[in-house]
Amino acid sequence: xxxxxxxxxxxxxxxxxxxxxxxxxxxxxxxxxxxxxxxxxxxxxxxxxxxxxxxxxxxxxxxxxxxxxxxxxxxxxxxxxxxxxxxxxxxxxxxxxxxxxxxxxxxxxxxxxxxxxxxxxx
Amino acid sequence: xxxxxxxxxxxxxxxxxxxxxxxxxxxxxxxxxxxxxxxxxxxxxxxxxxxxxxxxxxxxxxxxxxxxxxxxxxxxxxxxxxxxxxxxxxxxxxxxxxxxxxxxxxxxxxxxxxxxxxxxxxxxxxxxxxxxxxxxxxxxxxxxxxxxxxxxxxxxxxxxxxxxxxxxxxxxxxxxxxxxxxxxxxxxxxxxxxxxxxxxxxxxxxxxxxxxxxxxxxxxxxxxxxxxx
Numbered sequence: 001x002x003x004x005x006x007x008x009x010x011x012x013x014x015x016x017x018x019x020x021x022x023x024x025x026x027x028x029x030x031x032x033x034x035x036x037x038x039x040x041x042x043x044x045x046x047x048x049x050x051x052x053x054x055x056x057x058x059x060x061x062x063x064x065x066x067x068x069x070x071x072x073x074x075x076x077x078x079x080x081x082x083x084x085x086x087x088x089x090x091x092x093x094x095x096x097x098x099x100x101x102x103x104x105x106x107x108x109x110x111x112x113x114x115x116x117x118x119x120x121x122x
Numbered sequence: 123x124x125x126x127x128x129x130x131x132x133x134x135x136x137x138x139x140x141x142x143x144x145x146x147x148x149x150x151x152x153x154x155x156x157x158x159x160x161x162x163x164x165x166x167x168x169x170x171x172x173x174x175x176x177x178x179x180x181x182x183x184x185x186x187x188x189x190x191x192x193x194x195x196x197x198x199x200x201x202x203x204x205x206x207x208x209x210x211x212x213x214x215x216x217x218x219x220x221x222x223x224x225x226x227x228x229x230x231x232x233x234x235x236x237x238x239x240x241x242x243x244x245x246x247x248x249x250x251x252x253x254x255x256x257x258x259x260x261x262x263x264x265x266x267x268x269x270x271x272x273x274x275x276x277x278x279x280x281x282x283x284x285x286x287x288x289x290x291x292x293x294x295x296x297x298x299x300x301x302x303x304x305x306x307x308x309x310x311x312x313x314x315x316x317x318x319x320x321x322x323x324x325x326x327x328x329x330x331x332x333x334x335x336x337x338x339x340x341x342x343x344x345x346x347x348x349x350x351x
Contacts, residue, residue: 035198043206059197068162077271089278
């Protein structure tokens, strides 16, 4: 019964998010809406972590499994990827390096600025 | 026979077996490149090709599994919530880092897609590739991308980030665990986070936090970039 209720909570949050997605005038995925809705409910204390723990451990612990069917769809796109293999790999490598550098650099910069301001005030 | 192949139980069972084999093979070899998802997908593709089973027949069962992706994304809220104190204490560097990461990722991808002369569908498929799969696929679909290509790009990126993390840390000469963790999470989502957890506790927690936050920021940025495709 406990697990059943947890499924109810998580699926319920997702269904509400699908309703929100349907009324939004721009494309915003229900999955991201549901992430924000559940976070707000947790912070507000409406939903406790205990209300969703086992269900969430099951879904996140096996996250890879749920992607498998859609990934197998690559079977229908093998030709397109093969034709663009060089572009595909270059884009993956270059953007990964740049993204890491930009994120880590921005964090360091922000923390240094904060330290300076904090140091100046005290 | 084809009616039996189109039973949802066929696709679900086949996927469970392939996934189980993938997890076993990764444990046995311990290689990142033998990523359990890659192995599972490769096995399924091989089975479908060898026995000449149409993807559509397999996907009758597959769609039931796919249904759980959305609710699984919702559950990422639980992992952000678990790190709420860490987020509150460092909200400014965390937000600045994730935003810079997302803008750099999407900007560089958009630029390179133009340079390589890729069409709008291919660009939309690659644009969200640095974030976690359920969010990346949803963005790709919303903007006219090909979901399977997005999944492939997300997986390649994750494995790259995981393998390259120690090298990236040396390359940019940044030692701050907060910066390293967020950097790994922003460029290579959950697969990179596995590596960040090996590097250190703070790195792992920060990387995990970056997954959800970068996902949300990317979704918002994709709204603006939709017009550029």
